[in-house]
Structure formats: structure tokens, C-alpha cells
Amino acid sequence: MSQEMTGSEIVLRALADQGVDTVFGYPGGAVLPIYDALHVQNSIRHILVRQEGGAVHAAEGYARSSGKVGVVLVTSGPGATNAVTGLTDALMDSVPVVCLTGQVPTHLIGNDAFQEADTTGITRPCTKHNYLVKDIADLARVVHEAFYVARSGRPGPVVVDLPKDILQGKGSYTPPSVNGHRSYRPRKKGDIGQIEKAAAAMAQAERPLFYCGGGVINAGPKAAHLLTELVKLTGFPCTLTLMGLGALPASNKQFLGMVGMHGTYESNLAMHHCDLMINIGARFDDRVTGKLDEFAPHSTKIHVDIDPSSINKNVRADIPIVGDAAHVLEDLTKVWKARQYRADRKKLDAWWAQIDEWRGRDCLKYQASDTLIKPQYALERLRELTKGRDDVFITTEVGQHQMWAAQFLPFEKPNHWMTSGGLGTMGYGLPAAMGVQVAHPDALVIDVAGEASVLMNIQEMSTVAQYRLPVKIFILNNEYMGMVRQWQELLHGGRYSESYMDSLPDFVKLAESFGAVGLRAEKPADVDGVIEEMIAVDKAVIADILVDKAENCFPMIPSGAAHHKMLLGPDDQAAEPISEEGMVLV
């Protein structure tokens, strides 16, 4: 019989046994017992955020940059409800997070007690799974299970709701079990017969294309390595989704750039015209497919995903393979080699010639200016001035700056790019950058931000100050919710309803008030100096880059259009009015 411990001690012991060294949280009445237990131990570091939403994004940044499970600790009621956006974000982007929430004591549940919320009810649709612990005998098992569920299969957030009497009660601890879970055992290995079929289809393809996503990142660095190898072995072109950037080095000549609404011309045209699409760990998201009934009309589709519900959801797969990207890539490579398959060189060369022609359009070019800082220019300079470093981590907020960052910054490795893809959560980048910096104290962590987004979680500057996290907040400040303004320009007759950011703070003074360094660039000639200083100072920095207010993000597939109807630049805008069906899409 093991020793009796309090519920709080059981929780901390379970965290320690799960390898947790960092928790992002905010105390409150219902979780005071855990905070009391935290106070008398040294193995787990607590990072005190300034709002619970920041804690979840920080845990996401921590998880995505380290490959570990991110851990959040918040109180009941408002603590839990503030965490909901972050949990939904983690669910959409498949980020492993365990969120411990306090709860009123079990005898008060359902009584509308102070700071009571139906946390398991509220978070049921925005978590992979959740638990309410009502018996201390279940506590250790549930915490261990939460970690198992969060990181297994398609990762995701798990909430464990902890009533205060459970935290204060006494019980015994049980170590993690090897079984994981009695019903949840996701499949890792892909069906070998299907993999054989896939390899055979690849050998016969004339216009093949790898289309890979976050599933490759989530399968670990080995998967990215295997993908790079298979891309080289086959000679096929490869495009990546927003979530997949870094799965294949950006410098790889077979990389066509990002796919989708703001992806490159060559990627989207290759998607449209390919005869074999090899989708590994991407989910045919609407940002990628555009108009579904005109999506890649001539292609056979191989779809590898660890989540069977992603297969045949939006797009029918001809060769579905359920399994982990790393396992499937390994088996696919083995089969390709063992059968001595090779691509038809002549046909592949013709395909590459076509792709090179599309590449020749140079779709990311923009009109340079001597007087106005173009946002693309600022990012190009950031790219140049961080060249050669392998410790650069980029987070973003959501909007135009996010798309430009995806287009212009080079991601050579997985886990170095943290952005809110599925949910599109403004305010993600700053707290996520904190989490990345906590996981990688010596790295250069840059939040490429917009002035509107960053204000959504600007309170976290206080956390940045407290823990002396030297994160760099690189604001492309156009004084607009830029993407909203862009859509209003393209779709709503230029009526810029409520998208102008009036009464902005002085970001330099704002930085200084938190003990950080504030820098500003007002003209192109300032940019290099600001970036160099931003990198050089060993402190948090807000770099306020005053960019062209009217710049739009291109290329762009207008909503409701197919890939080949892409707009390449401002001159394309009026070519075809956006359809009514397109107007209702987001």
C-alpha cells in the first residue's frame, strides 16, 4: 500500500512522472491547494501569465517547439472559460496540451456556486477529451490518461477538471500504466497493401505532387527527415500547407512553396494540374482546396492521415492510408526501393518544365518603394539578417502579416514555425512566443505580429518582463486589421467598416513601460538598423515597423474560386467579380 498523499500532491507527482518541467497558469480559489503544493517543490517551474488565454497559447508554443505536451493550470469558472479559445485553437491545430482546471467542491457542483462553470460541458466540443474527477482514487490514473490521450494518435487538448475537495482530500498515488487507455488505441502502422498500391501509383504518375501538412510535423523530426528523403528519391515536387512549413526545408529545390489561398502560384497550379496527389498529414482544409468541385480535377489522390475521420471528409481519397506519417513514410520508402520503382524521367521532366514556367511568374514579387516600407520588404530583410542561424523560431498572430511571414520566411526545420492555422486566433503569437522561449531559453524567438492582433494579448508583456524572456515582437503596423481591410476592399466595395485601428498605443513607450526595448522603423532605410538592434539586445523588444497601409496580400485565390483562378496582384483584382457563393464563404 502506497503512502497517502493529498490530491494536489498526487497531481504534481503525476506531472513529474509524465516528464513535465513547466506549467503555464494563473491561480484562483479552486486551485489554491495545487499552488500551495507547487510552492514547496522545485521540480516543476510555474510561469505566471496575465490572462488564462495566454497560458494556453504559451503551452501551445511550448509544445509545438519542443514536441512535448504543454501543461496549463487555471482556476474554476472564469479561469476555465478564458482558456476555451486556446483549447479550441489546440484542437484545430492538433497540439498536445493538458489543461488542469480547478472546480468548486463536488458537493457544490450544480449549485451555481461562486466561480462555478460547467467546465466539462463547455469544453467537451473543444477538447479531444475531458474528465471531471469525482473520486480521489481515480485522480492519478486520470492525469496519466490525459497525457496519453493528448499525445497519442492525432494530438489534441485534454481538460482535467479538479474539484477543490478532491485536491484537498487524501488518497494514494499510482504510477503511469503501460496500457495507456482501455479503449483509445490509435493505429500507427499503415496497411501495407495500401502502401504497395500507393507506391505503384507513384511509379506510374506523370504529374505527381506531394502535398504535406502538420501531420508530418506532429509525427516528429524523423518524419520530416523521411519526407525529405522520399522527395529526393522520387524527384517529385512538394508543396506544404501553412501547418506543414518546415517539414521539407524551404531551400530544397523541389519545394514549391506554400499551397492554398495565399500560397504560391506554382503550388496551386501544380495542385490543379497534377495527376497524382500524395497527401501526407494534411486535411484538405477549405483554405487549401478552394472550390471543392473544381479541386484537382485530374488527380488520383493518396491520403495518409492518422485520423480516419480526416479521410473522405472533404475530398474522396482513391488510396486512403490510416497511420502515423513517420511509419507510413518509412514503409513507403522501403516499398519504393524494394520494388526498384523510379519515375518516368521524360514525363517528370516535362512536368518540371511546366512547373518552372509557373515559377517564372515570380508570384511573390511586389512593387518596391523608396519611401514606404513594404511589409514584404521588412520580412525579406528579417530573412536576410537572420540567415545562417538555426535557432530562429517564428510565431505569428493572424492576418496579412501571418501570410506574408509564411510566404517570405524560410523554414528549414520542423517545429520552428508556430502559427494559428485552423482557428485563426488573433492574439496567439505573443503568448506562443513566450512558451517557445521558455522551452528554448537561448533561441531567437520572433513574433511576427500585426498591431491589431498583438493588442489582443498585450497584457502578456508583463509575463515577458517577469521572466526576462527576450522575445522579439516584430509588428508590421499598417494601422488596420489588414486582412479585414483587404477583404472589404475586394468584396465590400472598399467600405472599411470598423477595420481602422484608431487610438493605437505608442508601441515604443509601451515596450519601455514593461522594461523592454522599443524600436521604430518609419522608412525603408530604417529597417535593417532596427532588425539588427532587435537581434542584438538581450532583452524583449517591440519593433514597430510602420508599413504601407494599403498593401494587400497576394497571390490570392478569391473565396469560392478554384486554384487556377488565382489573383497574382493588384492588377488582377477586377478581372472577374467574386461569385455570390464565394461571398458567403469566410
Added chain:
Amino acid sequence: MTERHVIAVLVDNEPGVLARVIGLFSGRGYNIESLTVSEVDAEAGLSRINVVTIGTPMIIEQIKNQLDRLVPVHSVRDLSEEGPHVETELALVKVAGQGDKRVEALRIADIFGAKVDDTTLESFIFRLDGQSDKVDRFIDLMKPLGLIEVARTGAVAISRGTEGI
């Protein structure tokens, strides 16, 4: 295009599991025609949910995959797809009336094999089991005869042969 499918789901009998299943259907806009749930193995702590749903083949496949990825779900079986199965539901039907209508109601109940579970001088409660369309037809016939109230369980189903879920 749309098809009716009877799906059996074996789940851990734990709090919230039914809410998860129902939330999945409402959150993703799937149809529930009927749904029953009850514990079927107390020792193992397992419940069985029988759900009848309507959708295109692509939606039906999604429903099964989405159900299967819920953490407390052990097994999802599409009985309509897998082959021969027995399907039945139970209905209690209250009919009130006098004279010829009362006699006719009793006669039709006899034809359908419905049992009279309760009677007063002016009403019956019929108990009928069978396939859902049989129950539908019975209820339709009772309408002009003084139908007052219906309670239905929704379909339960089990596959034929020696195999279990």
C-alpha cells in the same frame, strides 16, 4: 442519395459519454432519427448506443469515423452495411374512444399483435414492438380512432449469426 443506417456503438459507461455522442451529431450537423442507450455489461462498465441516422454515404462514413475517434468508444458497427440484422423498437400507444371506434382500435391492435397493457372504460394503452415502419403504420391507423399519446424507444438492433460486437 441519402440512406438510413442503424449504427451500434459500444462505449464506456461513464458520465458525459452520451453528451459526447449527441454533441458530435449536433455540432457537425448530422441527423439523429432515433437514439437509445443503456448499460449492457455492468461488470465491464459498457453501454450500448443504438443510433439511427440518415445521410449520404460520405456523411455516414464521417459519422462512423467521428464516433470511433471519441476516446470512450470501444466499437462502432454499421449494422445496415454489415448485413442481416434484427431491428426492433417498442412503442406504448394511448388511444381513447367509445363505441365502434374503441372496438376497431382493439381489432387493429390484434391484427398488429399489439398487447393491451392497460385499459379504462374509455381508453387503452397498447404495447407494440417491431420494425419502425410497422409502428408508424399502427400509429397512423390509430389517429382517426382517438390517438392521444405515443411513447417510442427508437430502434435497437443486433447482427445475425454467431459474431458479437
